[in-house]
Amino acid sequence: MRIVVAHNRYRVAQPSGENTIVNVEISQLAAAGVEVLPFLRSSDEIPSMPKAAKALLPISPIYAPRAQQELSRLLTEHRPDVLHLHNPYPLLSPWVVRTAHRHGVPVVQTVHNYRQVCSSGLYFRDGVICQDCRGRTLGVPAVVHRCYRGSRAQSALMATTLAVHRGTWKSVDRFIALTSAVADHLRDYGIPDDRIVVKPNAIPDPGTPAPLGQGFLFLGRLSPEKGLDLLLEAWRRHPDGALGPLRVAGDGELRPLVEAAAAERADVTFLGPLDRAGVRDALTASAVVLATSTWHDVLPTVIIEALASGRPVLGTALGGIPYLVGADTPREPAGTGPAVAASAAAPPSPGGPADPVGRASALPAGILAGEAGWVVPPDPAALAAALPVAAAGAAALAVPARSRYDRTFHPDVVTKRLIDVYASLS
Template identity: 25%
Template sequence: MEQKMKHAQHDKQVTMHQKHLLVIAPYFYPKIGGMENCAYTIARRFHDVLGYRVTVITSNHLAKEYLQEELDGIIVHRLAPSFKISNTPIGFSWRRTIKKLCNEIRPDIVNIHTPVPFMADIAAPICAMYAPVVLSYHAGSMRKGTLPEDAIILPYEKIFLPMLFRTVSRIAPVSEYFSHTLGIAVKEKTAVIRPGIDTARFTNTPLPDGDPVVMFVGRIEHSSAWKGIDELLHAFVSVHTRMPRARLRIVGGGDAVEHYTALAHTLGIGDVTVFTGPQTGDALIDAYRTSTVVVLPSTSDAEQSSVVLVEAMASGRPVIGTRIGGTPFIIDNEKNGLLVPPKDVLALADTIVRVLSEKILATQLGTQARIDAEAVDWEKQIRAYAHLFDTLISS
C-alpha cells in the first residue's frame, strides 16, 4: 500500500510539472524590432496561453548595469553590456552569469534568438548541457558590403556561425531563404517558422481617398542602412515629380532620423515627407489603414521575414519589396504584391507610380495579400513552436 502511495505521489508530481522555457535574445521588449517582438510574443504566449514558466535572458539596452524584473509574469534578466560593436552588445561576465542562471533555472527547453553575434554563441553550448536548444534565426548573411564591419562578419559567418548551428538541437529560421544559403549544411535540423501577426487586429479596408501615401515602416538607424531608406527617398523624387500630390510617410525611430530628414530636404521632398517617429498598437494599425502602398526597399539579404510586409498585407494594402533575402518568399510578384531589383531607384519609382496610378491593380493585390497574410497568424506559428518544443522535450 505504502509503495502504491509513493507511486501515486510521484505520478502526481510528474503530471503537475510545469514546463520551463528559457528565452535568450540580445535585445528584448520594450526595445522595438522584428526579432525583439518575436521573442517577446513567444515568451508571452507560452506563459499566458500554454502555461509554461518563462524566463528571459537579454542585454540591458538602456544602461550598463544588471537588472532583474518581472514583466507580465515573465522573469527577465537584463545583463550589463561591457560595450557594443555596431549593433552587437558584448558582456565580459555574461558566460558566467548565463551558466549560473541555467543552473538555477534548470529549463526544459531553450529558445535562442539571433543573428546578433556573441550572446547566442556563448549561451548555446552552456544551455545545451541543461536542455534542448532551438535557435530562431532571423536573418540571412549579416554582411553589409562595407568595411570595417564585413572584416568582422565574414570570418564570424565562416567559422563561428557553423559552430553555433552544430551546437543547437534544432534551427527555426524565419524564412525558406536560410536553407538555400547559410543553412545548406544543416537542412536536416531545420524547420522554418515565420514570425506571426495577430491578423484579427488588422482589417482589410478600402484604399483611402485623398492624397496617395507611400509608407515605410522600420528601424531608422545607421546600422540598418540596408533597409533602403536612402533608395526610397531618391525614388520618391521621381514619384513626386510625376505625381505631385503623393506623400511619403516614414514610420520608425533611431539614430539616423536627422540624417534622412536632412537628405529629404536636400532632395527637395522635405515638405512632402513626414517622419512620424515609432508607432505601435492602434497608431501603427491606423498608419497602415491610411496608407496607399507600403514599401520595403531592402538592399541586403539580412531581410528575411518582414513582419511589416505581412502586417501591411493583413491590412489589405499592396506591398512593394525587393528581390533579395526572404522577401520573395513573402511577396508573390504580381499576385499579392510587386518585386523590384534591390538598389534600382528607377524601377522602384516606376513601380510606386504604377500602384498609385492603377487603383484596380492596387485593390486586387491588397485583397490577395490579406488572404495570404492569414497563413502566418501567431496562433498557428505558436502551435508550430509548441510542437517542436514538445518533440524535443519528450525525446
C-alpha cells in the same frame, strides 16, 4: 510543455524588432497554455555591472561563465522540455547550447540575422551587400573593415567567436528560419534540411481591414540599408502627383533626405516617427506599403503589418521580402544579386495564381508579381517602372494580402507551428 526562452535583449537606445518579437512570442505561447521560463539578459545591464563582471565582458561572447551557472541551476530545478534561443550576444554566449545539451535539453534557435557567418549579422557594409566572410573559417575581412561596432578589436573578438562556435551552431537540434531566404543561408552554412523549419514571426490581428486608402507608405528606420534613397530616386522619375501621395514615417540618419524631398514635391509627406495609433492611421490612409531595402532584410515586420491591414506591398527582391509577399523562388542562398535579379526578371505565366488581373506577362521586365504584392531588383529604373503597376493593382491584391496574413502570419497559425517544433523534440 515547459520551455526556456533565452534572449539577450538589445539596448533600449537601439530599437529592436527582435526584442519586440520575443516579448510577443512569449505572450502568445503563454496564451496557448505553454509554461514559459524566460532566461533573459539585457545589454543595458552592462554599465551597472561590478568591475569583476565587466572584466570578463571581452570573453563573454565566447563563454559567459555567470550565464552558464545560472542556466544550469534553472535547467536542474525546472527540467524543461526545450530551450529556445534567440540572440546570445554578448551576455549569454552560444555556449548556452552546450550547457543545455549537457543537461539533456534539446535546443531550438530562431535565426534573426546572418551572424553564424557575418560579424555584423547583416551581410551589408559601406552601403552595399557584402559576403566577404562567407565560406571562411575565420572572418578576417570583418576585422579589416571593423564590421562589428566600428572596432577592429571587437570585430576580431566576434570573428573569433564565430570560428570557435561553428561546431556549437551545428549541434543545434532545430533551427527556425524566419523565411525561405534564411533557410537558404543555413543550408549554405552546412545545416541539413531536416533540422530547418521555416516559421515566420506573427503580429497580433489588428481586425478587419479598413477600405483601401491612396498612394504609398514607407514606414521604417530612415537608414541607408532600408533603401530610402533608392525609393526617392525612383519616385522622382514620375511627375509630381502622378502616383498619388508618398508618405514616409520613421526617423534616422536619412531624415534630412526625406525632409528635402517633402519640401521639393507636393506629393511627398514626412510623417516623422509614429506611435502605434499613428502607424494604424498611416496604413489606413495608404493603398500600398513600400519595403525597398538594399540589404538582405531578414523579415521586415512592416510587411506583415501591411498584409494584416489588407495592404499589398511593393518591395525589393532581397532577403525575406519575396517570401513575405508570396513571390519567393529558388535562388542562391542570401545571394548578392544575379540569381535574385534573374528570378525577378522572369514574369509568372499569364493568368497564374500570382497574377491578380490575368496579365502577368504584360508586366515590365524585372517585376515579379506575388500573391500579396510585387518585388523588383534594387534598381531605381526597375522600382520606378513598378510604382504605377502597384498603384493600378493595389485594389486587386488587397483581399489576397489579408488572406496571406490569415494563413501564414496570424498568431494562431504561427504559435501552433512553433509548438509543433517543440513537440517534435520533446
